[in-house]
Amino acid sequence: MNKTSCPPVSFSFEHKFLPPVYILVFIIGLVANGWGLKALLKKWNNLKIINVFVLNLGLTDILYLLTLPFLVVYYCMRSKWIFGDALCKITRFCFNLNLYGSIGFLTCISVYRYLAIVHPVRVMGRITVTHSVAISVMVWLLVSVQSLPDVFFPKTHPNFTGKCYDTTNKRNVGDYLEYSLGWTLTGFCIPFLITLGCYGHMAVVLLTMKRTDKVLKQRSLRLLFIVILLFSVCYIPHHVFKNLNLWGRILSNQKDCRGWFNGVYIACQISRGLVCLNSALNPLVYLHGNENIVAQLRQMLQQVRQMFNRMFLSNSGSVSVAETTDEVRNN
Template sequence: MNSSTLIWRRNAETMNTSCQEISFSFPKKFLPPVFILVFVVGLAANGWGLKSLLHNWKKLGDVNVFVLNLGLADMLYLLTLPFLVVYYVKENTWIFGDKFCKVTRFCFNLNLYCSIGFLTCISVYRYLAIVHPMRVMGRLTVTHSVIISVLVWILVGVQSLPDMFFPKTSENRTGDCFDTTSDEYVEDYLTYSFSWTLIGFGIPSFIVLGCYGHVIVVLCCNNNIDKVLKQRSLKLLIILIILFSICYIPYHVLKNLNLWSRVLSKQRTCPRWANGVYITHRITRGLVCLNSALNPLVYLHVNEDISAQFRQLLQRFRQAAAQLYTNTQPLLTSFQNV
């Protein structure tokens, strides 16, 4: 056996060892608690927000149409989370059929990119209202917002539809429900994912960045703008920064990086960082679904009525807590004396 063969074998053994270190058990422990938390908080918050919007339907403004659609997209995804919890609890075994697996993954993508789309629309409307108020006064109506919302649903649906044609199961193991696809088609999926990221996330992100960059300049340089409007705009900007920096940016970066590591592994070039990327990607997979629990924050800073209702709710909660403390204090004191 010559030296080149020995070197090739050592490299192959190193690559195989590196590939076998992937911690596939990590999602089973991490994702179910996150999904349960998001389901409970998101369902309560979005349900309350949508109820408040529908209660004030006659006052529904142009921006609130986007907020309504944002809540509907969240509810659509939240209803699929119990099935994913069962999937990970049962050791990555999907028992609800291949078609419903694809529907579940489709709902996740629909929620993710519709959320980004409607947040972008809200940002553009805020930008126009602050930077070009005279030009858009009376021109942007609820009808325009409804038409734009329908277009967002259609565009995101068209972008997400190819994902359903990729296999979500493995030939070697029954019961899988991949959020991307099997290794046989991972190269094609990486190309699709990269273009999807550019169109569905990259372009909207630049639009949001450009809009709020200009808004900040106008707010800082113009003292004639109402202080309440300034505060609401800055708070909404902070919410968007949190959503993009915690939920959206890490997920898209790690998703494509993880797909790339799978392509390299398939080519017998197992990167040593594959395990770290896989675990981090699973963490971002949990973080990105937090957008369904964080999106209701947008309700509070876009709709004044909902914000007022939320403050009243907090005030009642504080009063109830203070009353409970007052009533239990004598009882605690008597126990201490005993």
């Protein structure tokens, strides 16, 4: 145990890594979610139960994506926040609403798919769109209640102006770790176990029932893959390294220096970049749930390809004309 001051953690990695990730997620996520929500709203009168959850999933993404330009400026300016303390807290609150709202609505989608396959007659006939709307409101309220205490933790440092912590400052990190562990349990672990249980049972049913519709089986297994991808890439690393980094900060405050501090901090920043990818990956749920969107995507890609072909032919024609003119002039 080393009782001298711990060597400072290098913050340069986040300034290089996070801005390009945020810019990429902002562009892809805004286009994909905007397009997916537009497709869902076109069929508002025929809105299905699962699409209510998908719609709310898209709204959580849009809410977070609109805050990314502020974070890009913050990290490009080497962690100097110029937008005020209130907007700092709003930005961090929107991130938490997106993260835990996404987990909540993915859990709702998973439970719905489970009931539709395992208990199609006994349960599904009793669930209506009104029920799904009421459940969505409850998810928003629950996520807001879970995220609200975060707003009351200081997001700035008394000795360093312009900071906007995603957790809290050095003085309050101990209390924040206790809150974060409880938040991880209720906001992530419990929904994850519910989702895992639903898909585990559903996979067994689909693989053992010979009469199951092949299309239904493929779509359900595809959704299982998407949800596992989101949890494995986006959610699990974030919660693991966020709490490890908070614990490391507490040990550093106690001058209990460990060699893994810097490595965990870098891993935490990478996980922050990965967790924001959920706003770009969530539209995969649109593709799973709506075959019309797949057809529209193919049509759009075909139109883009035709547009580039016309541009290429137009440019080739212009070059040929120019070359012919030069030949005439030279002769």
